[in-house]
Amino acid sequence: xxxxxxxxxxxxxxxxxxxxxxxxxxxxxxxxxxxxxxxxxxxxxxxxxxxxxxxxxxxxxxxxxxxxxxxxxxxxxxxxxxxxxxxxxxxxxxxxxxxxxxxxxxxxxxxxxxxxxxxxxxxxxxxxxxxxxxxxxxxxxxxxxxxxxxxxxxxxxxxxxxxxxxxxxxxxxxxxxxxxxxxxxxxxxxxxxxxxxxxxxxxxxxxxxxxxxxxxxxxxxxxxxxxxxxxxxxxxxxxxxxxxxxxxxxxxxxxxxxxxxxxxxxxxxxxxxxxxxxxxxxxxxxxxxxxxxxxxxxxxxxxxxxxxxxxxxxxxxxxxxxxxxxxxxxxxxxxxxxxxxxxxxxxxxxxxxxxxxxxxxxxxxxxxxxxxxxxxxxxxxxxxxxxxxxxxxxxxxxxxxxxxxxxxxxxxxxxxxxxxxxxxxxxxxxxxxxxxxxxxxxxxxxxxxxxxxxxxxxxxxxxxxx
Amino acid sequence: xxxxxxxxxxxxxxxxxxxxxxxxxxxxxxxxxxxxxxxxxxxxxxxxxxxxxxxxxxxxxxxxxxxxxxxxxxxxxxxxxxxxxxxxxxxxxxxxxxxxxxxxxxxxxxxxxxxxxxxxxxxxxxxxxxxxxxxxxxxxxxxxxxxxxxxxxxxxxxxxxxxxxxxxxxxxxxxxxxxxxxxxxxxxxxxxxxxxxxxxxxxxxxxxxxxxxxxxxxxxxxxxxxxxxxxxxxxxxxxxxxxxxxxxxxxxxxxxxxxxxxxxxxxxxxxxxxxxxxxxxxxxxxxxxxxxxxxxxxxxxxxxxxxxxxxxxxxxxxxxxxxxxxxxxxxxxxxxxxxxxxxxxxxxxxxxxxxxxxxxxxxxxxx
Numbered sequence: 001x002x003x004x005x006x007x008x009x010x011x012x013x014x015x016x017x018x019x020x021x022x023x024x025x026x027x028x029x030x031x032x033x034x035x036x037x038x039x040x041x042x043x044x045x046x047x048x049x050x051x052x053x054x055x056x057x058x059x060x061x062x063x064x065x066x067x068x069x070x071x072x073x074x075x076x077x078x079x080x081x082x083x084x085x086x087x088x089x090x091x092x093x094x095x096x097x098x099x100x101x102x103x104x105x106x107x108x109x110x111x112x113x114x115x116x117x118x119x120x121x122x123x124x125x126x127x128x129x130x131x132x133x134x135x136x137x138x139x140x141x142x143x144x145x146x147x148x149x150x151x152x153x154x155x156x157x158x159x160x161x162x163x164x165x166x167x168x169x170x171x172x173x174x175x176x177x178x179x180x181x182x183x184x185x186x187x188x189x190x191x192x193x194x195x196x197x198x199x200x201x202x203x204x205x206x207x208x209x210x211x212x213x214x215x216x217x218x219x220x221x222x223x224x225x226x227x228x229x230x231x232x233x234x235x236x237x238x239x240x241x242x243x244x245x246x247x248x249x250x251x252x253x254x255x256x257x258x259x260x261x262x263x264x265x266x267x268x269x270x271x272x273x274x275x276x277x278x279x280x281x282x283x284x285x286x287x288x289x290x291x292x293x294x295x296x297x298x299x300x301x302x303x304x305x306x307x308x309x310x311x312x313x314x315x316x317x318x319x320x321x322x323x324x325x326x327x328x329x330x331x332x333x334x335x336x337x338x339x340x341x342x343x344x345x346x347x348x349x350x351x352x353x354x355x356x357x358x359x360x361x362x363x364x365x366x367x368x369x370x371x372x373x374x375x376x377x378x379x380x381x382x383x384x385x386x387x388x389x390x391x392x393x394x395x396x397x398x399x400x401x402x403x404x405x406x407x408x409x410x411x412x413x414x415x416x417x418x419x420x421x422x423x424x425x426x427x428x429x430x431x432x433x434x435x436x437x438x439x440x441x442x443x444x445x446x447x448x449x450x451x452x453x454x455x456x457x458x459x460x461x462x463x464x465x466x
Numbered sequence: 467x468x469x470x471x472x473x474x475x476x477x478x479x480x481x482x483x484x485x486x487x488x489x490x491x492x493x494x495x496x497x498x499x500x501x502x503x504x505x506x507x508x509x510x511x512x513x514x515x516x517x518x519x520x521x522x523x524x525x526x527x528x529x530x531x532x533x534x535x536x537x538x539x540x541x542x543x544x545x546x547x548x549x550x551x552x553x554x555x556x557x558x559x560x561x562x563x564x565x566x567x568x569x570x571x572x573x574x575x576x577x578x579x580x581x582x583x584x585x586x587x588x589x590x591x592x593x594x595x596x597x598x599x600x601x602x603x604x605x606x607x608x609x610x611x612x613x614x615x616x617x618x619x620x621x622x623x624x625x626x627x628x629x630x631x632x633x634x635x636x637x638x639x640x641x642x643x644x645x646x647x648x649x650x651x652x653x654x655x656x657x658x659x660x661x662x663x664x665x666x667x668x669x670x671x672x673x674x675x676x677x678x679x680x681x682x683x684x685x686x687x688x689x690x691x692x693x694x695x696x697x698x699x700x701x702x703x704x705x706x707x708x709x710x711x712x713x714x715x716x717x718x719x720x721x722x723x724x725x726x727x728x729x730x731x732x733x734x735x736x737x738x739x740x741x742x743x744x745x746x747x748x749x750x751x752x753x754x755x756x757x758x759x760x761x762x763x764x765x766x767x768x769x770x771x772x773x774x775x776x777x778x779x780x781x782x783x784x785x786x787x788x789x790x791x792x793x794x795x796x797x798x799x800x801x802x803x804x805x806x807x808x809x810x811x812x813x814x815x816x817x818x819x820x821x822x823x824x825x826x827x828x829x830x831x832x833x
């Protein structure tokens with residue numbers, strides 16, 4: 001048992017979904033980091049701004065460094081309103097002028113000479129970011145570098161980073177969802193031709209071995225090509241087989257004719273009792289063999305013709321009349337009354353005349369041979385504009401409904417014990433199907449048993465359009 | 467019911483005065499409010515707020531939680547700050563709740579990580595300026611008012627604004643010499659805070675006012691009560707930047723004083739409450755929530771503080787109809803900007819400048 005493969009649709013959607021999910025994960029990670037960076041940048045500027053303001057306020061008064069902390073600096077820092085603020089102003093001698101003595105940034109003090117910077121540190125048990133600003137003081141009394149440290153806890157920036165990241169995540173989620181929906185739609189649209197091809201394959205008649213020619217995207221063409229190639233070979237095989245059968249039947253016919261002639265000669269001889277019966281039986285069997293051979297030949301011919309010869313306009317009434325005429329000799333032997341009920345005008349269908357005649361002849365022949373003890377009627381009807389129906393009715397016992405389906409399939413006829421109908425109905429049914437119709441039976445009513453042949457006026461085209 | 471009332475009245479009279487172990491600092495007044503229904507829990511409150519204004523609130527709290535004993539210690543603001551800061555450094559249990567009118571002290575403590583956050587609860591409804599980090603909460607509104615003696619000061623000399631006050635002090639310096647009183651900001655945390663924010667509001671007007679006050683030899687006192695006493699007795703004509711609640715209580719009690727909320731701007735300070743990080747084992751949050759609850763606010767307004775954020779001015783007070791609604795009320799936001807007031811250099815320089823104007827100028831002028 002082959003393992004069940006997941007459908008193409010599922011494979012595609014899963015693959016696209018996996019890619020989208022990977023992208024989303026990467027995006028979320030990037031968003032967190034980006035949000036953090038953006039928030040840090042924004043608040044670091046505020047921090048450095050505050051430190052610069054404080055550094056600006058450092059002055060020398062009475063030969064001492066003083067700093068009047070500017071309110072604006074603290075109001076700026078209060079923008080991160082839930083965060084703790086620490087600061088320290090360090091004088092030229094390294095002593096704290098004002099602020100938290102224990103606020104420390106280590107080596108960052110020296111680096112700050114090159115420009116304001118922000119260091120990471122901890123103060124009073126909480127992680128903080130510390131802006132360090134260095135300012136040169138050049139006063140006769142006091143000269144050197146003053147450092148201003150301003151530290152702030154990270155609550156506001158974490159909140160901002162979270163908000164930024166969540167927005168990006170929301171956006172990514174929305175885009176991802178839209179992408180997935182788009183992918184589902186796209187995959188469905190993309191796979192639609194496949195569906196169409198499958199449907200077309202499904203709808204094909206099992207006997208239809210012509211090239212498979214449905215509009216399809218080029219990706220599917222090799223697939224169709226393979227099918228067509230396979231069908232080509234199958235057709236070839238079938239043709240070979242049919243030709244073989246036809247050849248075989250043809251080859252058999254010659255010795256069979258000779259055999260029949262010999263039996264004819266033989267039956268003129270003088271036989272007594274059981275010998276006479278035996279000769280008669282040999283003769284019967286030879287007749288049957290001859291008929292079967294003819295049917296095989298005609299079947300091969302019918303199949304060949306309906307498959308290959310184009311349809312022309314055919315007058316069904318004329319065909320029916322001719323089929324009846326051909327059957328008359330047999331009917332005379334059985335003393336059957338034969339009638340044709342048909343419209344006065346021509347009833348034209350698009351079809352293949354020889355096949356149609358053969359089909360009808362088969363049905364009529366069968367009715368005369370097995371059915372009608374006394375009456376046979378052929379009717380040509382036009383139930384609607386698109387259909388032509390030919391009914392062959394006889395007053396015989398008919399075929400039991402349980403056998404209806406069997407007799408219309410090739411070699412599905414009753415076994416020879418009941419003097420089989422052979423290929424007659426199968427040929428007729430196939431011809432009807434080839435003409436867009438079908439072959440039905442109607443159970444024995446007051447008029448007797450009826451075989452109904454339906455034909456589409458448009459012939460084969462009608463079938464394709466259906 | 468009546469027995470219990472008597473019991474708690476007796477208990478309230480049981481004022482125990484102790485000397486803090488640190489020595490040197492002023493005494494903290496210790497008052498025990500025993501649980502009316504027998505003590506099953508105890509809350510240690512250390513506060514810089516007069517017992518007279520806190521008592522109705524504690525009583526009301528005990529009406530709801532009769533099993534709780536409230537152990538109340540009253541301090542001067544600076545002492546409370548020093549003690550709380552020391553306790554925070556050592557991690558020693560100190561108090562379950564700190565109350566201080568010098569809210570900048572509490573902000574400084576919270577900034578040092580000495581506060582426990584109290585999320586949710588009644589504090590959630592406070593406006594943003596009235597709380598910080600869910601650690602410091604403002605539970606009252608205290609306008610800085612001008613008080614005058616109704617009997618002695620002519621109506622046309624009643625100051626309506628800071629600018630007006632500076633003008634009349636300048637033009638009638640003879641009348642006001644030695645008869646204007648205000649906080650000594652070297653001693654009073656609240657006085658310092660009011661003065662500091664006066665300067666931030668209008669630098670020039672305040673400079674002129676300070677100069678005028680210096681020229682008339684303004685009397686400096688440690689506390690609101692002493693200035694109010696002076697105005698009530700007629701020794702002083704005008705008291706500047708006094709706590710509105712104390713002044714109104716005095717007026718209600720019959721003192722011949724009038725109260726003005728300056729129309730140009732009125733500083734509004736919230737008294738702060740904070741849960742210390744290292745509690746003393748009691749449920750300080752329960753009392754905090756009570757102070758911030760609508761019921762606690764109503765009791766505070768009616769019986770202790772008289773001014774509130776939304777309500778109209780109490781009767782008899784001159785000023786804009788609604789303190790905050792008129793735009794004249796300038797609340798001092800509880801936040802990191804208050805750290806500035808605690809900066810040691812800025813504080814030293816501010817007090818030095820103030821002293822120069824207030825004291826030296828008069829001294830030189832008197833010479």
